Every structure is written in C-alpha cells, then in structure tokens.
Amino acid sequence: MTAASISISTFARDHRQNISIVRVFIKDCEYKPREMSMHELEYGPVFVFGGKHKGRVLYYDDDATEKTAICYIGHPLSFLGTYDIQLKLLREPTLGDLLNRKEEIDKVLTDIALYGRWDVDARSLHSLWAEKSMIEDSLFERRMFGEFGQLDGSKEVFLCHASADKGWVRMVHDDLMHVGVKCWLDENKIRVGDSIVSKISSGLASSQTMIAFLSRKSVDSMWALKEWQSFLARQLSGTDIKILPALLEKCDIPPILADIKYADFTKSYHDGYKEIYNALK
Secondary structure, eight states: OOGGGOOHHHHHHHHGGGOOBTTBOOOOOOOOOOOOOTTSSOSEEEEEOSSTTTTOEEEEEEESSSSEEEEESSOGGGOOOEEEEEGGGEEOOOHHHHHHHHHHHHHHHHHHHHHTOTTSOHHHHHHHHHHHHHHHHHHHHHHHHHHHOOOOOSSEEEEEOOGGGHHHHHHHHHHHHHTTOEEEOHHHHOOTTSOHHHHHHHHHHHOSEEEEEEOTTGGGOHHHHHHHHHHHHHHHTTOSOEEEEEEOSSOOOOGGGTTSOOEEOSSOHHHHHHHHHHHTO
C-alpha cells in the first residue's frame, strides 16, 4: 500500500480513543439492530451507529429501498457522493453524537495541518470538511431552537442541577426543546435584576416535572436539596407531578431520591437521554 492510498477513515480511527469533550465523556454504546421503516426516521442529518460508516453524521435524503437509505456526505447541494445504508443502522443524532463527531474531525484536520500528513487525497479531505460543516449547522440550529423554542407546551420541566454540571444540562435541555418539551433552565429564565429566589420558586411552582441531575457536586448542594424537597412535598400532597433523577456520575444518591428509578447517563448520553424522553411521553 502506498502512502497516497491511506484514507481519511483509517487516519481518523487511529485517534478515536483520544477524543473527549470538555469534561464530558460519552462512550460508544452497543445497539441491537432492528428493522426500521423509512417512515420512522425524518429526512435530514442522521447518526450511523453500526456498519462500515459507524460514527459518522450523514444527510438522509431519500430511500433506495424500504430498508435502505440514500445518505449524502455533507449537505445534498454539495453532492460529494452518497452511500446506501441500512435504515436499521441509522437514528436521529443527539447533541452528544454531533459534538463527538465534530471533535473527531477537528482532531484529524488539526493533526494533518500540524504534522504535514498531506498523503490524504483531496476528495477525502473535502468530504470531512463537508461533514463538519453540516454538523456545525445542525448544532447552531439546535442551540438556537433550544434557547428560543416554542413556549406553549402543555407541561413544563424544571431542570435542577449544580452549576458545575451545566454542560450536561444544556445538552439535555436542547435535545428536549428540539422535540417540543418546554423546559425551565435558570440561565434562560433569570435575567439581570430579577430575584433569583423568587424566579426559582416560580419555576418550581409552574413545573409539572423535575429532572434532578445527580452528581458529586449536586448532592452536596443545599440549593438542589431545597428544590428536591419542595418538589417532593408537592408530590406527597397529592399533586400530579413527578421527579426524574438523572445520574451523571457515580455518587451517593440522597435518601429522599433513593427509591426512585433514575436515568443513567454514566455509560452513554444517548441511553440516559432516551430514558428521560420515554419518561416524558
């Protein structure tokens, strides 16, 4: 094999184990393939979680057969090429998927520039730039939708967390807003000049569900404890509300939440988010 024949995918794979996202570690999770019809997945960016192109973010534009999707590299207008991929290997990407892949591509491109690895063919390099561009557009769209999404949801979800866990919480917030869930997040609700205590009390009172993000920081937070106690008191009074613990890292779960099943984010962001999503159905 000549140096010129080295592909981008091989070069990227050499670096995959070193990828991380600012203190948020999202591991690959295993999926049991299932048959998916073309009507279960919306056209647009998709995450490939199995097969030859595992880990890539492509654009699902059309159907080759009832079980096979036509996926573009980057935006369809770029038309750098397509792959026929089984629908059972595709799903809608979470923020974690998008950020992981962007981080991976950034590292490959940076290493190429720093170490002069110009033995990669131009078309493969262009394909990576196109995929990165589409991912960045998707992230921008989700960020904007998360901050300025619809406010007329029938029920509101209060996101209780420690400030140190804000990165995780923003990801869950944006993914929930993307599917139409109305969320109460302090940084989007409390403005300069507002009473913090009053705003939080109002948010707790107006919410029908609380997601309690559990970490070593939050279980030691008096603010978080008071918010949990306030919500549980309403629940015990017969109010039709619920609290959903979300475990971000291994920690001592507070006794007042110990008997409630939690969503587990410690192994995979996608699995934890899916548990939250299902609980809100």
